[in-house]
Amino acid sequence: MKELTRQQYIENICNYEKLYLIIVEGEKIFLRADIEDAENLRIEMLHAELNPALKFLDAEQAGRENYCGKIYFIEYENSEIAAKNILTDFLELAGDAIFILYENDDLKNFLKNYPDKYIFLRM
Numbered sequence: 001m002k003e004l005t006r007q008q009y010i011e012n013i014c015n016y017e018k019l020y021l022i023i024v025e026g027e028k029i030f031l032r033a034d035i036e037d038a039e040n041l042r043i044e045m046l047h048a049e050l051n052p053a054l055k056f057l058d059a060e061q062a063g064r065e066n067y068c069g070k071i072y073f074i075e076y077e078n079s080e081i082a083a084k085n086i087l088t089d090f091l092e093l094a095g096d097a098i099f100i101l102y103e104n105d106d107l108k109n110f111l112k113n114y115p116d117k118y119i120f121l122r123m
Helices: 006-011 056-066 079-091 108-113
Strands: 002-004 019-025 028-037 041-050 072-074 097-101 118-122
Touching: 002 006, 006 079, 006 097, 019 108, 028 056, 028 079, 041 056, 041 079
Parallel strands: 097 118
Antiparallel strands: 002 097, 019 028, 019 118, 028 041, 041 072
16 A cells, blocks of 8 residues: 555556545555446445455455445536546545555555545455
8 A cells, every 4th residue: 555646646647447445544445446347437426335354456346246325427418528537536426535546455554644634446
């Protein structure tokens, strides 16, 4: 896990599907948003709880499987508009956030190092 500046985070993006926004709230961690690139780029927004004892990708999968809430999407008219706006829109979801280059490690370090923070992860 390595903290980045916002600019470093942006400059080193090579795959939108490896970008995530999480939030640490008290003793819990939630997946708040990510970017999907299936047919068209779009932002998926949710509030899925992640198990901090698991590695991120395992926690994300389990959190999605157990999620019962609503999922919202920010979608675009076409791929050109999406490519132009998606990163700006994604980063605007949390103005005062930490930017992290993250390996598929356990999430528990976020609980002690980043309490009550929004965190943009780049895998």
